[in-house]
Amino acid sequence: MAAKSFDMIVIGAGPGGYVAAIRGAQLGLSVAVVEREHMGGICLNWGCIPTKALLRSAEVFHLMHRAGEFGLKAENISYDLDAVVKRSRGVSKQLNSGVGHLLKKNKVTTIMGVATLAGKGKVSVKTDKGTEELTAKAIVLATGARARELPGLEADGKRVWTYKHALVPPHMPKKLLVIGSGAIGIEFASFYHTLGAETTVVEVMDRILPVEDAEISAFAKKSFKKQGMTIMEKATVKQLDRAKDKVTAHIEIGGKTEKHDFDTVISAVGIVGNVENLGLESLGVKVDRTHVVVDEYCRTGVDGLYAIGDLAGAPWLAHKASHEGVMVAELVAGGHPHPVRPEAIAGCTYCHPQVASVGLTEAKAKEQSYEVRVGRFPFIGNGKAIALGESEGLVKTVFDAKTGELLGAHMIGAEVTELIQGYVVGRTLETTEEDLMNTVFPHPTLSEMMHESVLDAYDRVIHI
Structure with a gap:
């Protein structure tokens, strides 16, 4: 079968990939986007969007408890965790189908399957129906990232969770340990704590939210402690002993190891880029600690091959990915866009x-x-x-x-x-x-x- 030819092929339909595809199509390029799982990627299906829906439920719940302060009455306040989760999944589903609609409206060819680089300007896609060969003068890698798993602290979906499990929880945690206090860890700690879980956050660095200004970190710590959270800084979870109904965490802090029991653990210790099985090695693409090395225009050094979003390194933010997607599409179409400056990108954490x-x-x-x-x-x-x-x-x-x-x-x-x-x-x-x-x-x-x-x-x- 002859290879299908496009001006630009995008691998991955997250906030970087689908935006790159739409912008490319707007500029008159013929564009194909290949996605192996969900339109909208992690952000829309298992990240930014559903977590905000959950956090909104927690915020309303918290406000209901404060009704008296506003001269209002609300009695016997409770929640239904399944309904909270169902709402959040519905929000994601609505936006997921919206992405599909936008791609169609912009006449982007979408292919559901697993893509590999078959050579310069060539992409091979494994679909349900077999293998499709595609060619293009420009290829944009937007394959994103996944949760980092530390040896011995791997998630099992029962008692030890990644962000994915935490979004569709098998049970409501009573005593929760969150490992890592970046945006993801703190947001889940905030959500479950507001709903009544006794929550402990362990951070290996000397302060929580370590990328923030020290004064803001200190303010956040004080606020979380006032809410009843336990915060352990300069602490490391060395091992997790798993039993049927509990997990015993060995936490090293101040030169001593303490043992604490929890019924649930959420691991939020960073992300790793999805660089495997793409065929990067054979093309000589440089990879540094699971992220593709690019210049300020997201070029990989291989002619016509770009990498954007989480795959291309920090800051790991959806809005950075989208902006890079637009920039690359404009470059491919012959424009002269400004490079995306990391220091001009805002970071937002939706805790309370x-x-x-x-x-x-x-x-x-x-x-x-x-x-x-x-x-x-x-x-x-x-x-x-x-x-x-x-x-x-x-x-x-x-x-x-x-x-x-x-x-x-x-x-x-x-x-x-x-x-x-x-x-x-x-x-x-x-x-x-x-x-x-x-x-x-x-x-x-x-x-x-x-x-x-x-x-x-x-x-x-x-x-x-």
Whole structure:
């Protein structure tokens, strides 16, 4: 059978792949996308989207318990875990079919199957019906990543879970251990803790949420502890002894090993790129610690072969993947797009309280020899936050003292995952403190704290 020919073939239909395919088609390229499992990838089916649906249920549950504070009455509050999970799966299903519809609307050829690189510009796809051969001048690898499994701590789906099991739980944890305090670990800890699980978080680094600004990490730790979570930093889970109804964790902390019993363990210790069985070696593609090595335009060094998203390394964020997908499609179509700058990408964690950040932390800015001016503004000084009953939080801004450039912004508190975008736009437009100070923020809004934090950096703060 003759090989089918396209301008661009995308391997993987996650937030990187399907967006690359759609943008390529919009630019007049003939595009095929190959997906082995789910349209929308991990993000949409087993990641960003379903976790937000679960966390929303937990947030509403938490608010129902606070009804009295708002002059409301809610009695005998309870939840149905199966119904909570069912809602979250429904949200994913709706968006999954939406991706299929968008690809069809944009006349992208979709092939369900497992793809391998059969040579330069060649892709071989194993489908239910046999093998299809495809050729293209450009191939985009968007195969994503999966949960890292540490020896001895592997998931079994019964008592020891990865994020996938945690999204469709076989039981409600009573005593939960979460290994790893990045975004995934903290979000699940927050969800299950809110629903009543006695939760312990173990982090190998010296603080939870280790990629965040140290001040934000400290604020989060204090808040989680106040909620009743146990936080163990500079701690390592050495082994898990599994029994039918419990898991005994050997946790090394402060030079001693402690044993603790749990009925459920969630392992969230990072991800590894899906680089296997793609045929990368035969083409001479460089792989570094399970991630494909690329330049700022996601080029692999092999002519016409690109890698985007989680496969191409940190930051492991869906919005980075999508943006890279658009950039590569525009390159392939002969355009001149800007490269995606990792430091311009916001990170959001949807725990309670929420955490969001963009750019350099205060410590990183100093490490890079910047002389900095730092501003802070607490939620307690903001009228809207108090009216919402959300007075716990902090907005922090970091500026270059010499030029007034906004180097970074870091926030914790209600809705900060929505607020952060103001600073992201500011950084993209290369804003200075003067522009931000001269911007009129609407009142009463949470966004006013962003203004006040800037004012504070320059000793002009009004409301504290």
